[in-house]
Amino acid sequence: MNAHWNELARLALANDRVTLRRVGVADTAAFERIVYEPEIWRHFVQRIETPGDLHTFIETAIRDTLNGTRVVLAITDNASGEIVGSTAYGNLAPADRRLEIGWSWLCARARRTGVNRAVKLALLDHAFGALDCERVEFKTDVLNTAARAGLAGIGASEEGVLRSFNVMPGGRRRDVVYYSILRDEWPSVRKERFEETGAGTRAGGS
Template structure:
């Protein structure tokens, strides 16, 4: 696997499978996306069937063009889609990418699905793509996401002020986090022990 065929990537561990979004996933996404709490800190939101259609169309287009690689997060226990995440800001020459655009269904919160998805994405980034840096960003007001990133061991790097517009016109400040290649082995062992024990690694 290389940076040149990421659109065909399927990532998995004992808890989740991440694979590219398909047109036929619409009903599965419709089951979980219409919860306004998911989208509170998102630049774009899924509130209507038209929004969902646009999300799926954009995800597929971005993945096929390599702008972003957008994954459906599938719970391997139930077979249901429980959210989405993506690789973006791909910089293969610098061995750098961002993990983001991530959300999970309300029913999947505090179940370990999000952490298992992050593990699959980080394993592939460091072990297969040989990244030197994986970065994350979130709204400075999103305390849940910030606490979650810190729990993964990602290092807070700083705030970029007035980064972009939010729905309603607010200018969002974003805070960046990162994990570096030489930090990953210890973080994987310390922060992902529950997931890796299930996966038998």
């Protein structure tokens, strides 16, 4: 297995637009300022509506990152120096060189600003570079038209719908739609969807 998979708990990534690093207890106050927007959680299975919910989110993020279940990262907008959301690597399958990018959210002021594309670029570069992935996958609620448009916009291929995938708050059974980018597709996807659109910021990480 690529040694970089063993170092994911210490992951930190950055490019010209954003910095990503693992979520910590010290981030509580920064998240409190942005996390209680109902629109963020419309399509999420779990919601953050109270300080207790936020505590659970941070506690779970730290635990999952340390035990290797997921790698949960805080998103800092380099322009302001402020945390504006969170994202994660999950469903880690190093033997198959596969992972999922998801659990992603941004506060209102960071949406439609290029932050999301910069985050995806940093994560995809690391996945296909340092981690030597063959496949990166994404999934979202079929009703989440904004997320679906965003995934199509970064060049992810729609693969299909898994019906009645899980239960949502309120009792609705959610259908999810899967997308992916494969290793041999990434060079052309990166050029066409990131570099040629001006989103190809310099990326680095450890």
